[in-house]
Amino acid sequence: MTPSPDRAEARDFEQRRLWLAKRIEAETDGAGLHASPQADALLAEMSQVFCDGAWLATVILAQAVLDADLMENDRLDGALLNELRYGRGYVWLRERRNVLVHADGPGPAVTVDSRARDAAALERDARRAVELVIKGLARTA
Secondary structure, three states, X not given: OOOOOOOOOHHHHHHHHHHHHHHHHHHXXXXXXXXXXXXXXXXXXXXXXXXXXXXXXXXXXXXXXXXXXXXXXXXXXXXXXXHHHHOHHHHHHXXXXXXXXHOOOOOOOOOHHHHHHOHHHHHHHHXXXXXXXXXXHHHHO
């Protein structure tokens, strides 16, 4: 069964867009995020799917944003590099993404039914992932 995609209500989309903008503003003191070109493109995509309420895609893309910036950014010092690779939140993000992408367990990591049933928890995960990306990119600028 291939479900039809859900569209975010315009009001929900705008609330999420404002939340995202406020998080970036607060974390960067208004300077905005300055990611590497690849990371910047993935960040734009992550922002789009987040605002649309695509929680699984948000988590998956969040890790991709960080991976791209780590590969392309030569301004990182050792302490920051260690934090972005091995810090508690960043390890959580990488493991959460891996579970969603690879589904190594005895059953699927997510189903169409669990996606709907667990929407609130998935949204919390997506927001946490977005916050980690914002914090990580704000520190690499």
